[in-house]
Amino acid sequence: MMLKRLLLLLKPITVFSPPSHTNPQILQFLENRRKVHHDAINFCQAILQKKSIEWKAVHRNNLSQPINDVDLVITLGGDGTLLQASHLMDDKIPVLGVNSDPTQIDEVEEFGSEFDAHRSTGHLCAATVENFEQVLDGILEGQIVPSELTRIVMSVNALHLPTFALNDILISHPCPASLSRFSFRSSGLRVSTATGSTAAMQSAGGFPMPILSQDLQYMVREPISPGATSDHMHGLIKPDQTIVATWTCRKGVIYIDGSHINHTIKAGDIIEISSKAPVLKVLLPHQL
Known part of the structure; x- marks a missing residue:
């Protein structure tokens, strides 16, 4: 697939202002989630720059018009970000979901009795930071092709x-x-x-x-x-x-x-x- 121009649709990075009595472990967990998502954005942008692909990054809350004039939409977040992108897309442009904050099983087991330690749901996301470059190469080489969802x-x-x-x-x-x-x-x-x-x-x-x-x-x-x-x-x-x-x-x-x-x-x-x-x-x- 020839990729001349991409749209990066980003889940906003949330800044938390919880009450002072909030459990310190929860605060640390939320701050870690924010950092992991932020680092994932920087990582994916660095890969695109390395491959000399033109891209534009937009926070999903700031996008309200139909998506046109790009070869691929990459959503950085989870299924919710991909879902929001779908409402602005027709059947011409493919979308790749990148789960920027995958759930860590060890965290769920450690904190499960205290709070919900699940992170982002990425059922439809084909990539994370671990395999983003590999998936992108597969798309560029035509080895990975989009499926058509009803x-x-x-x-x-x-x-x-x-x-x-x-x-x-x-x-x-x-x-x-x-x-x-x-x-x-x-x-x-x-x-x-x-x-x-x-x-x-x-x-x-x-x-x-x-x-x-x-x-x-x-x-x-x-x-x-x-x-x-x-x-x-x-x-x-x-x-x-x-x-x-x-x-x-x-x-x-x-x-x-x-x-x-x-x-x-x-x-x-x-x-x-x-x-x-x-x-x-x-x-x-x-x-x-």
């Missing part, structure tokens, strides 16, 4: 929403304790891609799917309709199929890949969901 496209009253979901969507009432109403009564409808099938969908009782599957998985959350059967409450949406539902509550929200991106809906809105979105080209870890 995304979800949604429309409300025949108008497409501008954001494609890489993981999942949830359609529900804004108040979690309230019932949602389509043609059934429940606490909502969740639809996931294969990428998101190991996250909230699996936690809710769904099943993991092969990462390159083009199917979507849907599940009605907590159905209470009389006569509701599991055959209609959980299943797959094939690539040539579309779910069409009418929202009948006064208020509703479509949550896209979590709570940060959402779209409000109202009674009478017709929602269409399918996998006909542009794919996302991701350089995946070998094990995926």
Whole structure:
């Protein structure tokens, strides 16, 4: 792959100001996480400079426009940074995730009884500082090529929403304790891609799917309709199929890949969901 220009999308380096009574071990752990992430940024930038590749670094919170005019996006952070990048990308530019702060098993074992010592989740990240140069060389030499991940496209009253979901969507009432109403009564409808099938969908009782599957998985959350059967409450949406539902509550929200991106809906809105979105080209870890 010819790489003339790269975009480095960075998870911001957090400066912590915790209360004075915070456990010193937690403070040290958080400061170490900040330093490891900072060092990873410097390391990756040095490798790109060494290979004479032009790059521009942007903190993910400062990027709001679609990503264009680059040959590759490299996200430095974890899955969250790659996920945020995906919302600004079409199917033309590939993305490489670099886990800048991987979890250390010895830390989890040492501090597990005192606090959560897990670091960054990098399920979709093909590189860390340990193998970044090797992975980059593989991309340059054409030995490592991107995979195409399915995304979800949604429309409300025949108008497409501008954001494609890489993981999942949830359609529900804004108040979690309230019932949602389509043609059934429940606490909502969740639809996931294969990428998101190991996250909230699996936690809710769904099943993991092969990462390159083009199917979507849907599940009605907590159905209470009389006569509701599991055959209609959980299943797959094939690539040539579309779910069409009418929202009948006064208020509703479509949550896209979590709570940060959402779209409000109202009674009478017709929602269409399918996998006909542009794919996302991701350089995946070998094990995926």
